[in-house]
Amino acid sequence: xxxxxxxxxxxxxxxxxxxxxxxxxxxxxxxxxxxxxxxxxxxxxxxxxxxxxxxxxxxxxxxxxxxxxxxxxxxxxxxxxxxxxxxxxxxxxxxxxxxxxxxxxxxxxxxxxxxxxxxxxxxxxxxxxxxxxxxxxxxxxxxxxxxxxxxxxxxxxxxxxxxxxxxxxxxxxxxxxxxxxxxxxxxxxxxxxxxxxxxxxxxxxxxxxxxxxxxxxxxxxxxxxxxxxxxxxxxxxxxxxxxx
Numbered sequence: 001x002x003x004x005x006x007x008x009x010x011x012x013x014x015x016x017x018x019x020x021x022x023x024x025x026x027x028x029x030x031x032x033x034x035x036x037x038x039x040x041x042x043x044x045x046x047x048x049x050x051x052x053x054x055x056x057x058x059x060x061x062x063x064x065x066x067x068x069x070x071x072x073x074x075x076x077x078x079x080x081x082x083x084x085x086x087x088x089x090x091x092x093x094x095x096x097x098x099x100x101x102x103x104x105x106x107x108x109x110x111x112x113x114x115x116x117x118x119x120x121x122x123x124x125x126x127x128x129x130x131x132x133x134x135x136x137x138x139x140x141x142x143x144x145x146x147x148x149x150x151x152x153x154x155x156x157x158x159x160x161x162x163x164x165x166x167x168x169x170x171x172x173x174x175x176x177x178x179x180x181x182x183x184x185x186x187x188x189x190x191x192x193x194x195x196x197x198x199x200x201x202x203x204x205x206x207x208x209x210x211x212x213x214x215x216x217x218x219x220x221x222x223x224x225x226x227x228x229x230x231x232x233x234x235x236x237x238x239x240x241x242x243x244x
Contacts, residue, residue, distance in 0.1 A: 011235065011238065011239050011242065012079045012080065012082075012239065014235055015075065015076075015079040015232070015235045015236060015239055016076050016079055016080070018075075018231050018232035018235050018236075019072045019073075019075040019076040019079065019232055020072065020076075021072075021228050021229075021231075021232060022068060022071065022072035022075060022094070022228070022229050022232045023068070023069050023072030023073065024072075024228070025068060025224075025225040025228040025229055026064075026065045026066070026067070026068030026069035026070075026071075026072060026225075027065065027069060028065070028221060028224075028225055029061045029062070029064050029065030029068060029101075029221070029222075029225050030061075030062055030065030030066060030069070031065075032058070032061045032065070032217070032218065032221045032222075033058050033059065033060070033061035033062025033063070033064075033065055034058070034062060035058070035217075036054055036055070036057060036058025036059075036061060036214065036218050037055060037058035037059055037062060038058075054108070054211070054214055054215065054218065057104050057107065057108055057218055058218070060100070060104055061104065061218065061221075061222065064097055064100055064101065064104075067093070067097060068094075068097055068225070068229070071090055071093050071094055071097070072232075074086055074089065074090050075087070075090040075094075075232065075236055078090055078236070079236070079239060082239075082243055084240055084243050084244065087236050087239060087240040087243070088240060090236055091233060091236050091237055091240060094229060094232070094233045094236070095233065097229070098226050098229060098230065098233065101222045101223070101225055101226040101229075102222070102223065102226055104218070104219075104222045105218070105219035105220075105222040105223045105226075106219075108215045108218045108219040108222075109215065109216075109219050111215075112211065112212060112215045116208060119204075119208075120156070120204055123156050123204060124156045124157070124161060126140075127144065127155065127156055127161060127162075127165070128161065128162070128164070128165035128166065128167075129165070129166055130166070131144055131162075131165065131166070131167050131176070132166070132167060132170070133167060133170070133171055133176055134176045134177035134178055134183075144178065145176070145177075145178040147203055147207065148176075148178035148179055148199070148203060149178055149183075151203055151206045151207070152181075152199050153179075153199050153201050153202055153203035153206055154175060154178070154179035154198055154199045154200070154201070154202065154203070155175070155179070155202050155203065156202050156203060156204045157202040157204065158200060158201060158202045159174065159175040159179055159193060159198055159199075159200070161202070162174060162175050162176070171190065172190075173189075173190025173191065174190055174191055174193060175190060175193070175198060176190070177190075179198040179199055180197060180198050180199075181196070181197065181198065181199060185197070
């Protein structure tokens with residue numbers, strides 16, 4: 001009798017280990033979702049809705065991560081108690097999560113070219129219309145000031161983006177303080193465009209590089225989580241069949 005149950009015991013131990021990996025992949029997805037959600041929100045404020053897919057995929061990863069952790073625990077319970085009903089539920093649920101992860105990775109890779117092609121014009125027009133100045137309290141201006149300071153850049157393409165903009169018409173300045181290499185400098189007067197005073201390069205290509213990095217991180221991690229979960233799904237299916 002002991003010999004008959006030995007294969008089940010080995011398979012149950014293996015499945016418990018694999019369910020641990022499934023739970024870990026869920027934790028990875030949760031971390032990825034939080035990172036994607038925070039980064040996507042900031043990029044959406046600056047680049048517009050063309051980059052909002054990062055925010056949505058981040059939310060999806062967060063939800064899938066929570067579900068995956070619960071399924072890892074449920075799979076361990078089903079293996080320990082030899083419950084075919086629980087195992088079947090885990091198999092079906094994990095297959096759905098697996099499909100969603102592959103879909104999320106594909107969507108991220110497909111939407112990145114749209115950001116590259118569409119966001120430039122949208123960001124340029126929006127900046128000229130909505131940017132108010134360095135000390136203005138509105139979220140849009142605050143985000144842009146933060147971007148220009150952190151990335152050491154000016155405008156979308158360069159400082160000439162502010163020429164004829166609502167910012168220039170309101171303040172009379174050629175560029176905001178956020179463009180200056182030293183914000184507290186006397187030469188940072190909104191008119192001196194010397195290379196020693198302001199950053200000459202625009203922010204768009206740097207923002208695009210960040211978007212690209214986040215896109216590949218989201219897609220790669222989603223596919224990685226799927227690869228980690230696949231052996232667990234197959235082992236759960238095998239135990240489900242053997243218990244039948």
